[in-house]
Amino acid sequence: MHLDLFAPINLGGLTLANRMVMAPMTRNRADTDGCVPPLMVEHYRQRATAGLIVAESTTVSPQAVGYPFTPGLHTAAQAESWRRLTDAVHEEGGRIFVQLQHCGRVSHPSLLDGQAPVAPSALAPAGQAVTHTGPQDFMTPRALDAGELPDVVDQFRRAAELAKQGGFDGIEVHAGNGYLIDQFLRDGTNHRTDAYGGSAANRMRLVNEVLDAVCEQWPAERVGVRLTPENGFNSMADSDPQGHFEYFLGQLSPRGLAYVHVLEGGMATTAVSLDYRALRSGSPARTSPTTATTSPEPERWCTRGMPTWSPSVRRSSPTRTLSAATARTSRSPQPTPPRTTAAGRPAIRTTRSTGPTEARHASSSEAADRCGPAGYGEPAPERLRQRYVIAIVSGPDEQCSPYTECSAGQLNCSLTN
Numbered sequence: 534m535h536l537d538l539f540a541p542i543n544l545g546g547l548t549l550a551n552r553m554v555m556a557p558m559t560r561n562r563a564d565t566d567g568c569v570p571p572l573m574v575e576h577y578r579q580r581a582t583a584g585l586i587v588a589e590s591t592t593v594s595p596q597a598v599g600y601p602f603t604p605g606l607h608t609a610a611q612a613e614s615w616r617r618l619t620d621a622v623h624e625e626g627g628r629i630f631v632q633l634q635h636c637g638r639v640s641h642p643s644l645l646d647g648q649a650p651v652a653p654s655a656l657a658p659a660g661q662a663v664t665h666t667g668p669q670d671f672m673t674p675r676a677l678d679a680g681e682l683p684d685v686v687d688q689f690r691r692a693a694e695l696a697k698q699g700g701f702d703g704i705e706v707h708a709g710n711g712y713l714i715d716q717f718l719r720d721g722t723n724h725r726t727d728a729y730g731g732s733a734a735n736r737m738r739l740v741n742e743v744l745d746a747v748c749e750q751w752p753a754e755r756v757g758v759r760l761t762p763e764n765g766f767n768s769m770a771d772s773d774p775q776g777h778f779e780y781f782l783g784q785l786s787p788r789g790l791a792y793v794h795v796l797e798g799g800m801a802t803t804a805v806s807l808d809y810r811a812l813r814s815g816s817p818a819r820t821s822p823t824t825a826t827t828s829p830e831p832e833r834w835c836t837r838g839m840p841t842w843s844p845s846v847r848r849s850s851p852t853r854t855l856s857a858a859t860a861r862t863s864r865s866p867q868p869t870p871p872r873t874t875a876a877g878r879p880a881i882r883t884t885r886s887t888g889p890t891e892a893r894h895a896s897s898s899e900a901a902d903r904c905g906p907a908g909y910g911e912p913a914p915e916r917l918r919q920r921y922v923i924a925i926v927s928g929p930d931e932q933c934s935p936y937t938e939c940s941a942g943q944l945n946c947s948l949t950n
């Protein structure tokens with residue numbers, strides 16, 4: 534069966550120009566107020582030929598921050614700064630959702646005005662937080678009291694509202710990668726004995742409340758949710774990921790969300806042990822497309838492929854030479870020593886990847902850029918092929934392999950499954 538990557542598809546009443554979706558990817562380029570600077574505007578403008586961009590994790594409150602220089606959506610100034618970016622993407626014919634995030638225990642008091650990070654249970658992740666003064670050991674988080682959870686839900690509600698002011702086309706709730714909502718979902722990190730812990734239904738309560746809240750601001754068909762059932766990143770674990778996530782997806786299905794964005798496997802490994810076909814059978818089924826299009830409504834995303842170097846995804850230019858402007862926001866080919874603080878300690882860890890054509894064009898100023906993927910670690914070498922597609926949107930009648938990838942050489946082809 535052929536899936537034409539370049540065929541338009543309808544997503545919640547939006548026509549996406551193609552089936553390629555750029556993954557949310559933290560760049561640590563926001564200013565200290567969590568506002569979007571011109572460099573971010575340019576970065577996303579250059580990538581607007583993807584059918585849809587899911588913008589990087591964006592914090593829903595000061596309590597939600599877990600990394601330096603990440604953008605936010607909890608002040609009017611932040612929303613205003615996002616507006617310049619979304620305008621730029623729209624000018625290029627692109628569409629953009631924003632990923633709303635609360636980092637929970639994956640944080641550090643130095644990022645939280647001295648407050649302890651919060652979590653479902655007082656369990657620290659292994660490893661170190663990325664802070665403004667370099668890596669620092671994670672501390673044991675403070676377990677959230679049930680009475681505080683309505684405020685957490687409200688943080689997402691307000692951010693969803695500000696996302697409209699910021700000019701986004703929709704939102705994605707980040708319920709994966711070991712951040713707060715994932716910490717509630719998985720029983721390795723949720724040891725609560727109240728209504729938010731114990732059974733799968735209880736562990737799902739927070740994400741359900743968040744989705745209810747954001748769907749007061751947005752139609753469900755403009756709301757996505759990200760799940761990462763077996764991602765061990767941030768010390769995550771679960772006693773029965775297959776069973777639990779089948780349950781979660783079954784419960785999400787009637788909501789009629791735009792999509793469920795599932796990371797198959799983990800971020801640090803290509804190994805996959807869950808049966809994603811079985812999981813997908815529980816993903817949201819849309820019975821009535823909202824607008825007439827040539828393509829059926831998308832109901833599942835297959836995600837592999839990291840768009841570290843995002844392309845111009847036009848059918849006519851499967852291989853391309855980067856413009857100078859693109860090169861400035863692409864990645865450097867060489868590992869760069871971490872910048873050091875005045876005290877000589879490593880500052881934000883800067884991960885560099887090797888290989889892609891684009892890398893050869895990266896300017897030397899890039900090496901000094903603070904845009905390293907803080908906290909995400911060194912990508913494994915086998916994952917550094919030039920990959921352009923993070924997600925391929927398929928409709929209910931189309932098959933999409935969990936491992937479908939699209940390399941530069943394939944970009945002018947239909948994809949065969």
Ligand SMILES: Cc1cc2nc3c(=O)[nH]c(=O)nc-3n(C[C@H](O)[C@H](O)[C@H](O)COP(=O)(O)O)c2cc1C
Nearest residue numbers: 556557558559589590759796800837838839906909
């Ligand atoms: C530098 C970097 C930043 C990332 N930032 C985010 C993020 O903000 N939100 C998110 O959900 N995933 C984030 N991810 C995960 C990616 O979206 C993707 O799921 C991950 O790289 C696994 O895909 P891959 O195996 O194809 O690379 C990030 C990954 C990297 C390497």
